[in-house]
Amino acid sequence: MKRWIVWSLSLLLLLTLCACGQPQQTEQTGQQGENAQTDEEETDFDPLVPESEAVSADWFQDAAFVGDSVSVMLEMYNSGSGRLGSPAFFCSVSLSQQNAMAYAAGDERLPEYPKGSGQHPRVEDGVAASGANKVYVMLGMNCIAGGVDRACQDLVTLIDEILAKSPQAAILVESVTPMTASSPRADGSLNNETIGAFNARMMEICRERGWYFVNVAEAVSDENGFLRDEYSGDQAMGIHFNYNGGEVWTDYLLTHVPEALK
Numbered sequence: 001m002k003r004w005i006v007w008s009l010s011l012l013l014l015l016t017l018c019a020c021g022q023p024q025q026t027e028q029t030g031q032q033g034e035n036a037q038t039d040e041e042e043t044d045f046d047p048l049v050p051e052s053e054a055v056s057a058d059w060f061q062d063a064a065f066v067g068d069s070v071s072v073m074l075e076m077y078n079s080g081s082g083r084l085g086s087p088a089f090f091c092s093v094s095l096s097q098q099n100a101m102a103y104a105a106g107d108e109r110l111p112e113y114p115k116g117s118g119q120h121p122r123v124e125d126g127v128a129a130s131g132a133n134k135v136y137v138m139l140g141m142n143c144i145a146g147g148v149d150r151a152c153q154d155l156v157t158l159i160d161e162i163l164a165k166s167p168q169a170a171i172l173v174e175s176v177t178p179m180t181a182s183s184p185r186a187d188g189s190l191n192n193e194t195i196g197a198f199n200a201r202m203m204e205i206c207r208e209r210g211w212y213f214v215n216v217a218e219a220v221s222d223e224n225g226f227l228r229d230e231y232s233g234d235q236a237m238g239i240h241f242n243y244n245g246g247e248v249w250t251d252y253l254l255t256h257v258p259e260a261l262k
Contacts, residue, residue: 045207045210046207047203047206047207047210047211047212047213048203048213048215049172049212049213049214049215049256049257049258050256051255051256052255052256052257052259053255054254054255055254055257055262057082057083057084057085058085059085059257059262060084060085060086060087060134060253061085061086061087062087062131062132062133062134063084063087063088063132063133063134063135063136064087064088064089064090064127064130064132064134064135064136064169065087065088065089065090065091065136065138066090066091066100066111066123066127066135066136066137066138066139066162067089067090067091067095067136067137067138067139067174068091068092068093068094068095068096068138068139068141068142069091069092069093069094069095069240070138070141070176070177070239070240070241071089071091071138072091072092072093073240073241073242073243073245073246074089074091074241074246074249074250075089075091076246077241077243077246077247077249077250078246078250080243081246081247081250083250083254084250084253084254087132088113088126088127088130088132089111089115090111090113090123090126090127091111092109092110092111092112093109094109094142095109095110095111095139095142096139096140096141096142096143096154097139097140097143097151097154097155097157097158098143098154099142100122100123100139100158101154101157101158101161103122104122105120105121105122105125106119106120107120108120110122110123110126111123111126113126113129113130123158123161123162124158124161124162124164124165124166125165127162127165127166127169128162128165128166132166132169133168133169133170134169134170134172134261135159135162135166135169135170135171135172136172136173136174136214136253137155137158137159137162137171137172137173137174138173138174138175138176138177138216139155139158139176140155140176140195140198140202141176141190141195141239144176144190144194144195144198145187145189145190145194146189148194148197148198148201149201151198152198152201152202152205155173155202156205156209159171159173159211170211170212170258170261171206171209171211171212172211172212172213172214172258173202173203173206173211173212173213173214174214174216175199175202175203175213175214175215175216175217175218176195176198176199176217177195177216177217177220177221177227177239177241178192178195178196178217178220178221178225178226178227179191179192179195179226179227179237179238179239180226180227180228180229180232180234180238180239181222181224181226181229181238182229182235182238183227183237183238183239184236184237184238185236185237185238185239186238192225192226195217196225199215199217203215212258214252214253214256215256216249216252216253219248219249219251219252220241220245220248220249227239227245228245230244231244231245231248232245233245
């Protein structure tokens with residue numbers, strides 16, 4: 001009799017343990033399903049901004065543009081036309097993601113902000129002071145000859161520093177624009193293939209990070225991928241724009257705005 005009671009209690013205990021373990025397994029399986037769904041949703045994000053109906057200049061009032069001498073022409077064009085309203089521009093000659101992080105505040109090679117103040121804050125501090133909610137970044141021409149991977153990594157680091165000071169800002173990475181077919185500056189390290197590789201990698205990073213990618217290069221390239229001569233006022237290097245190029249660039253920005261930000 002005692003043996004039968006012990007056996008019955010053991011069986012009851014075993015059934016109880018199995019019953020208790022079942023909901024935990026179901027919960028874990030459900031959690032794995034949620035994680036899989038989240039990963040799929042993140043993978044489905046398309047960073048490439050498609051063409052849409054043009055926005056008004058007011059849309060850019062809380063925007064900031066970070067760039068090198070190529071973007072300086074966009075700033076100059078907008079100063080004359082006002083077609084992008086009054087965004088903040090943080091653009092200077094020879095600026096790169098690397099030296100933007102290396103220069104100390106006050107260095108005259110950093111963009112001046114506010115304009116006419118004589119002040120040259122670090123880029124991330126200037127963007128924060130502007131209160132920008134949308135930050136356009138086009139940097140790379142001055143450093144991709146040193147390696148695409150490093151240039152991409154440094155740009156991500158700079159953008160992270162901007163976001164650390166402006167966490168509310170949406171990031172819009174503009175593709176680096178190509179060189180003309182006759183560019184005297186093109187060589188084995190800096191050429192349209194290198195630029196293309198940089199842009200492709202940055203678009204993938206934008207997909208991973210949830211940033212937007214604005215492919216300005218497609219608006220100014222000819223059928224062979226070179227910067228159109230009619231958009232370039234730069235025979236010495238074949239990379240900078242004239243006012244015609246600034247107009248086309250502006251047209252592209254006005255008609256390529258993420259729907260989620262409208």
